[in-house]
Amino acid sequence: MRKYEVIFIVRPLEDEATEAVIGKFSKLIANNGGTIDKEDRWGRRKLAYPIKDCADGYYCLFYVTCEPDCVKECDRVMKITDDVLKHMIVKSEGVAEETAEAAPETTAEEA
Numbered sequence: 001m002r003k004y005e006v007i008f009i010v011r012p013l014e015d016e017a018t019e020a021v022i023g024k025f026s027k028l029i030a031n032n033g034g035t036i037d038k039e040d041r042w043g044r045r046k047l048a049y050p051i052k053d054c055a056d057g058y059y060c061l062f063y064v065t066c067e068p069d070c071v072k073e074c075d076r077v078m079k080i081t082d083d084v085l086k087h088m089i090v091k092s093e094g095v096a097e098e099t100a101e102a103a104p105e106t107t108a109e110e111a
Contacts, residue, residue: 003037004064004071008078008087009057012044018058021083025062025074032073034066051085063092 010021029036042059071089078087
């Protein structure tokens with residue numbers, strides 16, 4: 001299992017519709033064997049430039065632990081969902097930090 005960061009912008013909708021879109025992706029990740037470690041909702045923000053005739057959008061960030069197949073499916077569904085303006089999925093740097101913490105540190109005297 002790998003760690004990923006999934007960020008997406010939802011078209012400005014009513015609160016219930018926005019919750020439904022976010023819930024759809026939460027369920028998709030869970031159904032494909034992944035877990036959402038942390039969910040960070042930034043809320044409705046003004047976009048730097050219009051995307052699909054929208055001047056603002058609802059930002060949501062998931063910290064996910066899952067297999068690469070889950071990420072591929074999530075990416076595919078986000079591409080065909082009309083209510084998602086933009087999305088990006090990246091491998092989390094937290095994995096490298098955890099590995100570095102587990103390794104013993106060298107001091108100046110040892111080097």
